[in-house]
Amino acid sequence: xxxxxxxxxxxxxxxxxxxxxxxxxxxxxxxxxxxxxxxxxxxxxxxxxxxxxxxxxxxxxxxxxxxxxxxxxxxxxxxxxxxxxxxxxxxxxxxxxxxxxxxxxxxxxxxxxxxxxxxxxxxxxxxxxxxxxxxxxxxxxxxxxxxxxxxxxxxxxxxxxxxxxxxxxxx
Amino acid sequence: xxxxxxxxxxxxxxxxxxxxxxxxxxxxxxxxxxxxxxxxxxxxxxxxxxxxxxxxxxxxxxxxxxxxxxxxxxxxxxxxxxxxxxxxxxxxxxxxxxxxxxxxxxxxxxxxxxxxxxxxxxxxxxxxxxxxxxxxxxxxxxxxxxxxxxxxxxxxxxxxxxxxxxxxxxxxxxxxxxxxxxxxxxxxxxxxxxxxx
Amino acid sequence: xxxxxxxxxxxxxxxxxxxxxxxxxxxxxxxxxxxxxxxxxxxxxxxxxxxxxxxxxxxxxxxxxxxxxxxxxxxxxxxxxxxxxxxxxxxxxxxxxxxxxxxxxxxxxxxxxxxxxx
Numbered sequence: 001x002x003x004x005x006x007x008x009x010x011x012x013x014x015x016x017x018x019x020x021x022x023x024x025x026x027x028x029x030x031x032x033x034x035x036x037x038x039x040x041x042x043x044x045x046x047x048x049x050x051x052x053x054x055x056x057x058x059x060x061x062x063x064x065x066x067x068x069x070x071x072x073x074x075x076x077x078x079x080x081x082x083x084x085x086x087x088x089x090x091x092x093x094x095x096x097x098x099x100x101x102x103x104x105x106x107x108x109x110x111x112x113x114x115x116x117x118x119x120x121x122x123x124x125x126x127x128x129x130x131x132x133x134x135x136x137x138x139x140x141x142x143x144x145x146x147x148x149x150x151x152x153x154x155x156x157x158x159x160x161x162x163x164x165x166x167x168x169x170x171x
Numbered sequence: 172x173x174x175x176x177x178x179x180x181x182x183x184x185x186x187x188x189x190x191x192x193x194x195x196x197x198x199x200x201x202x203x204x205x206x207x208x209x210x211x212x213x214x215x216x217x218x219x220x221x222x223x224x225x226x227x228x229x230x231x232x233x234x235x236x237x238x239x240x241x242x243x244x245x246x247x248x249x250x251x252x253x254x255x256x257x258x259x260x261x262x263x264x265x266x267x268x269x270x271x272x273x274x275x276x277x278x279x280x281x282x283x284x285x286x287x288x289x290x291x292x293x294x295x296x297x298x299x300x301x302x303x304x305x306x307x308x309x310x311x312x313x314x315x316x317x318x319x320x321x322x323x324x325x326x327x328x329x330x331x332x333x334x335x336x337x338x339x340x341x342x343x344x345x346x347x348x349x350x351x352x353x354x355x356x357x358x359x360x361x362x363x364x365x366x367x368x
Numbered sequence: 369x370x371x372x373x374x375x376x377x378x379x380x381x382x383x384x385x386x387x388x389x390x391x392x393x394x395x396x397x398x399x400x401x402x403x404x405x406x407x408x409x410x411x412x413x414x415x416x417x418x419x420x421x422x423x424x425x426x427x428x429x430x431x432x433x434x435x436x437x438x439x440x441x442x443x444x445x446x447x448x449x450x451x452x453x454x455x456x457x458x459x460x461x462x463x464x465x466x467x468x469x470x471x472x473x474x475x476x477x478x479x480x481x482x483x484x485x486x
Contacts, residue, residue: 005189007187007188007189009184009185009282011184012411013285013303014180014184014279014280014282014285014303015282015303015305016186016281016282018205018207021207021209022207022208022209022305022308023205023206023207023208023282024205024206024207024208024211024282024283024305025186025188025196025203025204025205025281025282025283026203026204026206026211026241027199027201027202027203027204027241027244027245027248028201028202028203028204029201029237029240029241029244029245030237030238030240030241030245031204033236033237033240033241034214034237037218037233037234037236037237038218040233041218041221041222041230041233044218044221044222044226045221046218046221049214049217049218049221050214052217053210053213053214053217054210054214056213057206057207057209057210057213058206058207058210060207060209061207085194086190086193086194087189087190087194087205088190088204088205088206089188089189089190089194089195089196089202089203089204089205090190090194090204090206091190091193091194091195092192092193092194092195093194107193108193108194108195110194110195110196110202110204113195113202114201114202117202172422172425172426173394173395173418173422174395175395175396175415175418175419175422176393176395176396176397176414176415176418177396177411177412177414177415177418272393272394272395272397275397276395286397287393287395287397287399288393288395288397289393289399289400289456289485289486290454290455290456290485290486291455298485300397300399300400302398355374356400
């Protein structure tokens with residue numbers, strides 16, 4: 001099946017909704033600066049906070065969609081997660097795996113490409129947001145609670161690699 | 172004649188931000204994302220909560236800076252966009268003040284904050300009121316309109332600071348009222364960075 | 369001096385017998401409201417006031433008269449008075465024109481206080 005996106009607008013509050021969830025547009029400047037802010041406050045756990053905030057805020061969208069459309073097959077659920085990632089402008093990903101482990105590659109990435117546009121390449125990965133998203137996606141696919149999956153970014157578009165690679169492991 | 176906010180909102184509110192075949196949304200000279208507001212709010216509150224008392228101000232400034240740079244760059248992309256030129260520019264009769272009115276109408280139409288200008292002293296000071304903004308959805312016990320603050324300072328800079336891209340730090344913005352702390356609206360005051368607080 | 373514009377608007381309503389007072393920016397943005405507005409759609413009100421303002425200014429230009437300082441609309445079941453306040457417009461709503469004199473007086477008294485906010 002292919003992801004269905006329903007964009008609506010409330011003309012009283014002027015808020016926009018994606019499949020019933022309040023969403024807001026922002027630019028790569030905002031997202032990459034938030035990423036840099038997380039690193040700036042690394043001693044406070046900034047990168048973890050960024051990833052967990054993504055996991056916790058995106059998981060309800062995935063769960064809601066899966067439930068409303070009665071999708072039970074984990075592979076189909078992963079596919080919905082990939083399509084949602086693209087629909088909200090975060091890039092193009094391919095994911096595979098089971099409830100124990102998996103891998104994800106990104107061929108296009110809002111955050112990595114945005115970072116390169118803004119500051120150029122860097123030697124180390126920094127896509128914490130996507131780590132959180134992948135954790136949410138695997139959690140939704142395999143009916144696991146939040147923080148069930150550890151996600152590690154092994155190589156990255158931001159470092160000049162042809163694609164970003166994430167390894168997923170059940171905790 | 173001045174910018175008719177209602178006209179701008181009605182014409183621009185039906186924007187559809189969906190990723191292309193690469194999963195990206197290129198627009199206004201930037202890459203756009205369309206994330207749940209809950210993500211931005213959760214991230215902001217958790218970062219603020221993680222900061223010890225002596226670093227709260229540093230965290231606030233950093234959060235506002237993100238929005239300020241975003242507002243400066245994307246704001247420029249918006250006011251030079253075809254959409255703005257087609258819808259807003261024909262109604263601009265009062266120069267920078269009208270461009271600002273148009274910018275807040277777009278800011279409203281595209282869902283950042285139902286906001287507008289309450290008072291303006293050109294090039295010096297601006298008071299913005301927001302009747303609905305997603306940052307007010309959290310009730311952390313303190314004012315957290317960092318996005319509206321950063322973007323408001325950026326918009327004023329685009330209107331009255333050095334020509335883009337050489338401005339960006341001419342103005343600051345303080346939040347004096349917030350729906351998130353029980354006020355009926357959010358109020359944001361933009362002043363020059365070189366003026367006394 | 370009143371601490372905020374909400375207090376001033378509320379005082380204006382209390383002292384004049386008006387039903388509500390609304391401050392609308394020139395672009396139609398509703399900046400502030402006070403009093404009994406019921407189910408009134410404020411965005412529509414703001415847009416209408418902005419159009420009214422545009423029309424009044426256009427008429428003033430055509431007739432070569434100075435900027436207006438009061439615009440009063442009287443209907444069988446409502447009285448609406450518009451007065452510039454700074455860069456915005458104060459709109460006072462009353463159920464009828466019986467209290468028009470008092471409203472005029474109180475608007476004149478309160479506008480100088482409101483100007484500092486708009």
